[in-house]
Amino acid sequence: MPGHLGTTGLLMADWIKTPLGDMIAISSATHLHLLEFIDRKALKSEIATLEKAVKGRLGLGSYAPTKQIREELEAFFVGQSASFATPLALTGTPFARAVWAELQRIPPGVTKSYSQIAQQIGRPSATRAVARANGANQLALVIPCHRVIGADGSLTGYGGGLWRKQRLLELERHYRGLDQNP
Template identity: 50%
Template sequence: MNLQNAVLPPHAEMVRAMLERDTAYEGVFFTAVKTTGIFCRPSCTARKPKPENVEFFAHADEAMSAGYRACLRCKPLDAAAIAPDWVQRLLTSVDADPDLRWTDAQLLAEGIEPLSGFRDAFQKSFHITPGRAAHSEPLLFTRLTTPLGPMIAMAEQRGLVLLEFLDRPALTREIEELQNRYGYAVAPGHNGHLQQIEEELAQYFAGKRSEFNVPLHLPGSAFSKQVWAELMKIPYGQTSTYGAIAAHLGKPGASRAVGMANGQNRLAIVLPCHRVIGADGSLTGYGGGQPRKAFLLRLESAAVQITQQLAF
């Protein structure tokens, strides 16, 4: 069964809502136009496409993973920022006191009727129940522009949690894991860590930064964290292999397990899995695609050569 279809309204109803610009479906689904490569909110005022040229997604990140760009008119990535006042008030309260357990009396005091569909509306907007949100760490995300294409960055108060290219096939699975396994409440927003990674990425692509200083928070298994720590030790402009990393960990027969942990890295470029190559010197797999891996290695090699030339 297709999970996406299971959480979406009936197809005919979504077509109707799109054609009529029905604001009642804000945050419930997104429309993606195959002929333009753009996705919108249901109420977008742009000229409506033919229904046969549209596909629907439950979440914006799913549309981006499928290769669609956000509409500049209706700005679907900002949909949560225009949530109803009662949702914004509640989020502010949850952020101020994340340990508070919400009761019906407290909701009534905030002007929210507990039996009025509050739970369903909240879950449609933020893909998490209000009860879980009250005990969840907010994970804010923003979209970044890079020479290799758009990326998405996610950070919580302890540091950067995710940095991926938007077309990475595993992106949706990674976000669902952060929500379901690690209990994050994901929402668009900005914080100091997101601002810092945006600035540091720009410097990196300009060849002016060889390491990142943004704080990191890396949920994962103990073994994965060991592998990720080894990735951080690979010098800028150099490469290593799965076998070498396994040997450094004292597990010379664990090359395959190292490769799997490498593939589970959620922090592209910052945790430099692009510097890991095959034993025969081949580029091997890379979640962002081998052309991007080759570009990153060339960028770093060129920057190192320029630095060495200037030193002489």
Template identity: 55%
Template sequence: MLFDLPDRDTLYRALLDRDPAYDGHVFVGVTSTGVFCRLTCAARKPLLENTRFYDSVAACFEAGFRPCLRCRPLDPVGQREPLVSALLRALEDEPERVWSEDDLVRLGYDPSTVRRAFKRHLGLTFLDMARLRRAGRGMERIVAGSSVIDAQQAAGYDSGSGFRDAIVRLLGECPADLRGREWLKADWIETPIGNMLAVGDERSIHLLEFFDRTALPTELKRLRTATRSTVTFGRTPAIDAIEAELREYFAGTRCRFETPLTLHGSAFTKAVWDELVAIPPGSTRSYADIAAAAGRHTAVRAVARANGANQLAIVIPCHRVIGADGSLTGYGGGLWRKDWLLRHERRFA
């Protein structure tokens, strides 16, 4: 059940597009330079005839290539660039600060470099993140009963219209409609195979997905509808708990998760998810196996839909479901991640 590399033309297109889907799982050796790179490397792209694709760092070394000094293929997947980590710390250290490009220049950063790095790692710019954090602080005050003007000033907005626009862009609702309501918080969690977005309340986790999953905006919209709530950036005890458990999982010291979950699905869908959790780490099941265990032998397609509707990646291990012929099948986080997770679990199971 090894992951078979796509054809060379597909991988070369991924190289040209700097597609992150294969990051950490496929590497390119460049015969004209003698180096091997991630497919996301920002260096000038080689000609097709000068490329060789490999599924491991070891294979690259065996073929005589040395690691690229620009994309650093030996570093863990998902590792943040130093400037990203430094600016995120600065953002947390000064939560009331109204950041601008001039501030970045004073700290010795080029604004365009910062913008590209944050888009690459987190999907939005540093200044956008700072504005959303400020809007989130304002929301907290509104929900707690403060007036809109007090919340606006606490969030550092000079303009009332600017504050309202920020809230509407974030949530699709006007500030006055938020007062007295419970809301969900979201924050990033770093893992060796890419950043994840965790959404939770004070007690439980509602969503955990890889940030580069294309269906993530749709999942967030569905979550807001299901909970009749809003989602803003911030931390909760549940997010802290799942982050600690994920750290242990990737270190190979934990195979079960204990952080409380809030599940959003039909009775049948939840029954399928219960069967997924029951699959031992290091093992796999087919869709037909899951259907039989759930008491619906003929509901293989329904099981596949329930599997795809899972919004709690890794914790509800839909990656442990494979095709009837033993092949890897679709996975929202990318087949390379599914392969990585199964290999990882076989090592420590």
């Protein structure tokens, strides 16, 4: 991908190093559109979808939302804050956006099941659809899909890998019960 990108674009892609592996952040001048670990299997198709949306005008570099999320991730990984205030571009169905909003209400250090999320959005029979919306999330950590587990308490699918999900949940134990309002 980097070989065909210039230094200008409606969306700009930049790499962010984290203790759990490199991530890619793609943002416009005003919003973060994608934040994923670079080894996520769906990353190539997610980037292709964004490129199509901006008619190929994806470049290498950084806009303000990428700089902001970089600072917020640094604070997260060193145990200072689990709050993310970077403006997000949420592209998805109304149902998916409702699921993502509910995910953002899960406090750090807390987990919920897919069925609990379905109940909380008023769609108790939509557990599988909640799982699909969870998997379609393109804003890792910021929309904390890693906080969703199986009804039996088991770790279930995570695009960044189950080992990473486990590590994120362990890291977030530090934040449990802390006021995370900026």
